[in-house]
Amino acid sequence: MNDLIENVQKIAPEAQCTVKGNRIKIVTPVESVVKVAEVVKEYGFNHIESVCATDYPTTNTMEVLYIVGSVEEALKSKVVILGSRIPRDNPVFPTLTNIWPGAYFHEREEYEMLGIRFEGHPRLAKLLLPDDWDDIPPLRKDYHLKKWGAIERADSGLRIERAVLHNPPPECIPTQSDFVKVKTPPLLQRFQQALDVPEYDTLGRQLFQWVRRDERTIAISFGIQHPGSGHMRLVLGVDGDIITEVEPDIGYVHRGKEKMCEYKNYFQNIPLLERPTVHDSSGMLFPYVLAVEDLLDISDKVPERAKYLRIIMAEFNRLLNHTYWLAIMGIFTGHSTMFMWPMADRELIIDAAQRLAGARVTFAYFVPGGVRNDAPDGWTDYVLKVCDKFEERINHYKEMYFENPLFLNRTVGVGVLRRQDAIDLGIVGPALRASGVCSDTRRDEPYSLYDTIDFDVPVMKEGDSYARCMVSYLEMYESLKIIRQAVKMMKPGPVRYPLRGRVRGKEGEAYARTEAARGSLSIYILSDGKERPYRVRISTPSFRNLLAGVKKMLPGHRVADVPVIHWSLNYWAVEADR
Amino acid sequence: MVKPVAILNAVKSGLRHLFYSRVTRRYPEVESGLPETYYSFDPKKGVATAGWKGRHYLELDKCTGCQLCSFMCDEISNAIVMVEVPEVKFEQNKKSLFPSIDYGRCVFCGLCVDSCPFEALHMTPEIRLADYDRNKLYYSPLELSIPPPVGKPSYLVGKKKEVKA
Numbered sequence: 001m002n003d004l005i006e007n008v009q010k011i012a013p014e015a016q017c018t019v020k021g022n023r024i025k026i027v028t029p030v031e032s033v034v035k036v037a038e039v040v041k042e043y044g045f046n047h048i049e050s051v052c053a054t055d056y057p058t059t060n061t062m063e064v065l066y067i068v069g070s071v072e073e074a075l076k077s078k079v080v081i082l083g084s085r086i087p088r089d090n091p092v093f094p095t096l097t098n099i100w101p102g103a104y105f106h107e108r109e110e111y112e113m114l115g116i117r118f119e120g121h122p123r124l125a126k127l128l129l130p131d132d133w134d135d136i137p138p139l140r141k142d143y144h145l146k147k148w149g150a151i152e153r154a155d156s157g158l159r160i161e162r163a164v165l166h167n168p169p170p171e172c173i174p175t176q177s178d179f180v181k182v183k184t185p186p187l188l189q190r191f192q193q194a195l196d197v198p199e200y201d202t203l204g205r206q207l208f209q210w211v212r213r214d215e216r217t218i219a220i221s222f223g224i225q226h227p228g229s230g231h232m233r234l235v236l237g238v239d240g241d242i243i244t245e246v247e248p249d250i251g252y253v254h255r256g257k258e259k260m261c262e263y264k265n266y267f268q269n270i271p272l273l274e275r276p277t278v279h280d281s282s283g284m285l286f287p288y289v290l291a292v293e294d295l296l297d298i299s300d301k302v303p304e305r306a307k308y309l310r311i312i313m314a315e316f317n318r319l320l321n322h323t324y325w326l327a328i329m330g331i332f333t334g335h336s337t338m339f340m341w342p343m344a345d346r347e348l349i350i351d352a353a354q355r356l357a358g359a360r361v362t363f364a365y366f367v368p369g370g371v372r373n374d375a376p377d378g379w380t381d382y383v384l385k386v387c388d389k390f391e392e393r394i395n396h397y398k399e400m401y402f403e404n405p406l407f408l409n410r411t412v413g414v415g416v417l418r419r420q421d422a423i424d425l426g427i428v429g430p431a432l433r434a435s436g437v438c439s440d441t442r443r444d445e446p447y448s449l450y451d452t453i454d455f456d457v458p459v460m461k462e463g464d465s466y467a468r469c470m471v472s473y474l475e476m477y478e479s480l481k482i483i484r485q486a487v488k489m490m491k492p493g494p495v496r497y498p499l500r501g502r503v504r505g506k507e508g509e510a511y512a513r514t515e516a517a518r519g520s521l522s523i524y525i526l527s528d529g530k531e532r533p534y535r536v537r538i539s540t541p542s543f544r545n546l547l548a549g550v551k552k553m554l555p556g557h558r559v560a561d562v563p564v565i566h567w568s569l570n571y572w573a574v575e576a577d578r
Numbered sequence: 579m580v581k582p583v584a585i586l587n588a589v590k591s592g593l594r595h596l597f598y599s600r601v602t603r604r605y606p607e608v609e610s611g612l613p614e615t616y617y618s619f620d621p622k623k624g625v626a627t628a629g630w631k632g633r634h635y636l637e638l639d640k641c642t643g644c645q646l647c648s649f650m651c652d653e654i655s656n657a658i659v660m661v662e663v664p665e666v667k668f669e670q671n672k673k674s675l676f677p678s679i680d681y682g683r684c685v686f687c688g689l690c691v692d693s694c695p696f697e698a699l700h701m702t703p704e705i706r707l708a709d710y711d712r713n714k715l716y717y718s719p720l721e722l723s724i725p726p727p728v729g730k731p732s733y734l735v736g737k738k739k740e741v742k743a
Contacts, residue, residue, distance in 0.1 A: 263653060264653040264654070265653070267650070267689060268650065268653040268654050268689070270687065270689070271654050271655070271685050271687035271689065272654070337592060344601040344602070345601075347601070351610070351612065354612060354630075355612060355613065355628065356628055357628070357631075358617045358628060358629055358630050358631035358688065358701070359631045359686060362685070362686075362687070364687040364688065364689070367692075372625075372626050372688070372692065373617070373625060373626035373627055373628045374625060374627075374628065375628065376613065376615070376627075376628040379628075396591055396595075399584075399587040399588060399590075399591050400588045400591045400592065401588075403581075403584045403587065403588075404584060404585060404587075404588045405581065405582050405584055405585050406585065406588075494625070495625055496624055496625050498623075498624025498625075500624075
């Protein structure tokens with residue numbers, strides 16, 4: 001690591017480098033960011049994880065951080081956080097998409113969320129916000145979320161009456177018009193004047209114009225009502241039925257989780273953060289609790305039993321996610337049996353998880369400091385039984401589906417993603433491993449006692465839809481292996497380090513990444529010493545995998561292949577939009 | 579790689595499943611069969627006991643009206659509103675302030691149970707809360723204090739509780 005810091009300081013003497021564990025933070029003036037980024041890339045940090053910008057109105061600056069990992073064997077556990085401060089009045093930053101092409105959508109998101117103009121970015125435009133968004137960029141600190149405060153209180157008053165009276169008059173129910181009244185006046189003009197971006201609100205109209213059309217090609221809309229697209233739309237340029245160009249239109253289920261997190265304390269964020277991916281709810285919470293524990297300085301106080309329970313729950317969620325994904329994959333390839341079987345078999349796992357966490361889908365089981373409750377009596381034996389039964393069930397999938405020519409004909413050689421493309425575009429999870437890169441955060445940077453467990457990471461070289469499906473399928477066996485070991489290694493003991501009083505994070509930042517079901521999921525939390533985080537940046541695997549689908553995999557294929565390619569990436573719109 | 583004959587294996591596998599017992603059950607006549615325990619939180623140990631996270635059960639004689647559950651819920655789903663129930667008088671709750679819960683908003687995370695320092699709130703196995711009338715989803719403290727027909731908190735097994743109302 002020292003040679004990287006030396007190289008950086010040779011090229012930019014004013015850069016400040018700090019090393020904390022596996023995290024190397026480099027803060028440099030904005031003029032030398034590109035040069036430093038080239039040095040970091042050459043050193044081997046080739047896998048972009050996140051771009052996080054933060055607004056500091058008190059010092060009138062904004063901070064842009066590029067969080068970069070690596071798929072090189074020696075650097076897998078390291079993360080470089082490269083950043084710079086820019087003035088808030090004129091937020092201009094040189095784009096780094098030339099160095100890390102995977103930053104394309106991250107930069108676009110930070111552009112619309114904070115109004116930072118990335119100079120040289122191929123297409124700066126709105127991504128997640130609605131087309132008619134008429135306010136300042138929402139992640140700026142002078143945009144306030146609680147516009148409905150008055151309504152909420154009035155509503156509470158009505159609810160009190162109703163709860164006491166038992167027979168409320170029907171006119172107590174607030175009507176829709178009550179909510180419309182408090183909308184703030186449009187600030188779009190102010191935004192445009194301040195930032196000189198006239199095209200900011202015209203994504204919907206531009207999207208079709210972006211797709212090149214001539215006498216042979218036309219642009220068609222795939223989604224949002226198409227069952228194969230999820231809550232997203234792909235604007236496809238097609239020549240006959242061969243796809244020539246793709247523009248994604250996402251954000252239909254965007255809720256602004258990053259902004260909402262700033263208004264809740266560290267515990268209240270738990271039910272919120274697991275919502276984007278209900279099949280993988282504990283996997284979504286995993287990096288969050290790790291980062292919060294880092295901020296609260298209690299990472300070493302989490303009991304061992306809690307860590308094993310977390311592993312079991314995270315692997316349960318991986319199984320739940322993969323079975324759900326497999327079921328929908330069955331539907332997309334016209335195979336109804338493969339829809340029915342995984343849907344029935346995941347009930348086994350749901351029952352086991354419900355005995356532990358009390359809920360079927362959104363468990364809210366992880367908390368900073370451990371887990372919420374211990375396993376009930378006899379639960380470990382039950383889990384071992386469930387694992388055996390589940391393994392017997394998924395054995396059947398092989399001859400029914402994975403060796404079935406109906407499935408093979410649809411997927412083999414379809415949607416090939418080459419190894420180098422996958423790395424450049426920052427692809428994660430089964431999609432990356434199916435392209436021949438052995439990258440699994442559970443092994444690269446073991447967290448929460450994953451290093452005590454023996455498991456394999458399935459990797460395939462083909463990079464087509466079949467390889468992605470097969471990697472996910474083989475991962476289910478590994479998950480079962482992990483669960484069995486964790487259940488056996490778990491010793492009786494405490495499961496939670498109790499946090500009392502008001503929980504305040506220390507001033508500073510924490511970055512945690514884990515392997516969620518769809519791939520590496522990372523959460524960056526910035527705390528200013530208060531009860532609530534100052535900034536939360538969630539970089540989800542679906543969001544990071546989107547670019548591959550639209551830029552590298554779809555063009556050249558037929559429209560009929562879109563659902564298969566799209567779903568083999570395991571793209572979950574809610575997780576991507578957050 | 580693609581062997582057309584392999585489709586016969588798939589058919590064989592499907593035929594074999596004709597003789598498997600069926601995995602569905604006749605809900606709601608047949609219940610899930612999971613243990614019917616409450617989700618409760620022990621504030622002294624700081625750990626909860628595993629159980630269903632369904633409708634809440636409020637012990638009126640333990641609730642002090644401290645509003646901690648309401649504060650916790652405010653930013654999560656804003657389902658809990660403290661209400662005054664003058665007809666219920668208890669030593670520890672002079673103002674007769676108790677939580678009422680709107681199940682149209684509740685997300686069943688159970689963090690209100692974790693935040694109660696007096697072990698007054700529990701969650702029960704009663705999960706069939708749907709109703710045609712939206713107003714019936716507002717549960718007053720008195721309704722919450724009626725334990726559901728199924729299940730018991732682990733420490734209450736064998737005891738009888740009297741609820742003054």
